[in-house]
Amino acid sequence: MPTVLITGGCGYIGSHTAIELMKVGKLDVISIDNHHNSSPEAIDRIEAIAGKRMKNYAIDACDRAAVQEVFEAHPDIVGVIHFAAYKAVGESVEKPLEYYHNNFESLVNMLAACEANGVENFIFSSSCTVYGDIDKLPVTEETPTTEAASPYGNTKLVGERIIQDFIKSTDKVKAIALRYFNPVGADESGLNGEDPINAPNNLVPFITRVASGLLPQLTVFGGDYPTRDGTCIRDYIHVTDISIAHINALDYLLDGKNSSNYERLNLGSGNGVSVLEAINAFEEVSGVKLNYVIGDRRPGDVTQIYSDSSLAKEKLGWVAGRGISEMMASAWKWQLNLNESRAAQEA
Ligand SMILES: NC(=O)c1ccc[n+]([C@@H]2O[C@H](COP(=O)([O-])OP(=O)(O)OC[C@H]3O[C@@H](n4cnc5c(N)ncnc54)[C@H](O)[C@@H]3O)[C@@H](O)[C@H]2O)c1
Incomplete structure (x- = not known):
């Protein structure tokens, strides 16, 4: 059966994308x-x-020989979705190398490995971080990228450039960032759901951990931004919607619908939600009052950013269908399940 790696x-x-791919059932x-x-x-x-078990190779994607063995064991690979990366902005400043x-x-x-093994289709996890702090919103794919504010951001910016240069040099691989x-x-x-080994540094896992008493308090970084309620505005997108976009992007390449061999697409909801609005949405769906304080601004945070995702709609037929309440409700359900299973393990 055709296989996606x-x-x-x-x-x-990656785990949510595996679930959605298995639900569709066209690819191993x-x-x-x-x-x-x-x-x-x-x-x-x-x-x-x-209802299906994913075969995972617990190897380092930096180990070329081990990666080659995986490709040789699976000659039916038709596409690669490359999620693996380190992703903590702060840690990247401390450990750039x-x-x-x-x-x-x-x-x-x-x-x-794709080129060597005749795998033509490649999807890369990039980030809105490539746009930096911009004035003109919403962000389209034509919005210029800016110098990255962190080594992590730079790995996405330069990562895109690496793919672009590679694609120019070969007619064997097509890619979408x-x-x-x-x-x-x-x-x-x-x-x-999200279950990082390393400490969470994103808003929603922080909210759900504070709400379940695992962390004492949430600090909202800055209440004096020039936004409608003084807190930063972000474009939150449900992980299941993101996962489905990968399936659509892979299909798009497999069906040869791409207009060039390297394309970039924004994946966002198109709606800006402030930190306080996100907290309110959480309190509403969970019925839990969150213990939070407004603290100082955090260096490096942009005031507001949200996307124009009409190109992804046009090319992939994809829209982010799930709103902030569904995002918060599912995150909370997951946190409660996680708490229960961890308590059972400790008992
Ligand atoms: N989560 C976000 O907010 C976000 C936003 C924009 C972009 N991204 C990008 O999306 C991708 C997936 O993010 P995520 O949130 O699922 O992160 P994650 O840390 O949950 O998943 C990444 C996985 O890759 C694995 N991994 C890392 N380096 C590896 C290596 N060398 N060999 C084998 N496995 C390795 C990790 O064990 C981890 O399971 C990353 O590239 C990330 O930079 C994430």
């Missing part, structure tokens, strides 16, 4: 994930929801 298939977005799904930021339990969760090594080496390896805005939420079953 996901790198980072046990991570947050295999993964390379060394569990740097995920646990093998993700494979059980995927199976519990999708680790970030450059991991994110570049794994990307170069996967591209080389998907620029995610702010993926949040969990599978609607509540059985799979």
Whole structure:
């Protein structure tokens, strides 16, 4: 059966994408994930929801020989979705070389493996971070990218450039870079969600951990921004919607609908939601009053950013259908499940 290789298939977005791919059922799904930021339990969760077990190779995507062995074991691979990367902005400032090594080496390896093994279709996880702090909203794909504010951001900016240069040099591989805005939420079953090994540094996992008493308090970074309520505005997008966009993007390449061999697409909802609006949405769906304070601004945070995702709609027939209430409700359901299973393990 034609197979899709996901790198980072046990991570947050990768595991949800594996579930959606299995639900569609057109492609077998295999993964390379060394569990740097995920646990093998993700494979059980995927199976519990999708009813199929994903084969994961717990190898380093930077290990070229080990990656080649996976390609040789699966001659039916028709596409690669490359999620694997280190992704913590703050950590990347402290450990730039680790970030450059991991994110570049794994990307170069996967591209080389595609070319060497006749795999024509490649999807890359990029980020709205490539746009930096911009004045003109919403952000389209024509919005200029700016110098990255962190080594992590630079791995996305330069990662896109690496793919672009590579694609120019070969007619054997086509690629799409998907620029995610702010993926949040969990599978609607509540059985799979974000479960980072490293401390969460995103708003929603922080909210759900504070609400369940695992963390004492949420600090909202800055209440004096020039926005409608003084807090930063972001474009939150449900992880299941993001996952479905990858399936559409892969189909688009497999069906030869691409207009060039390298394309970039924004994946956002098109709606800006402030931090306080996100907190209110959470309180409404969960019935829990959140303990939060407004603190100082955090260096490096942009005031507001949200996307124009009409190109993804036009090219992939994709829209982000799930709103902020569904994002918060699914994230909360997942957190409650996680708390229950962790309590059972400790008992
Ligand atoms: N989550 C977000 O907010 C967000 C936003 C924009 C872009 N992205 C990008 O999307 C991708 C997926 O993000 P995520 O949130 O699912 O992250 P994640 O950390 O949950 O998943 C990444 C997975 O890749 C694995 N991995 C990392 N390096 C590896 C290596 N060298 N070999 C094998 N496995 C490796 C990790 O163990 C992890 O399971 C990343 O490239 C990230 O930069 C994420």
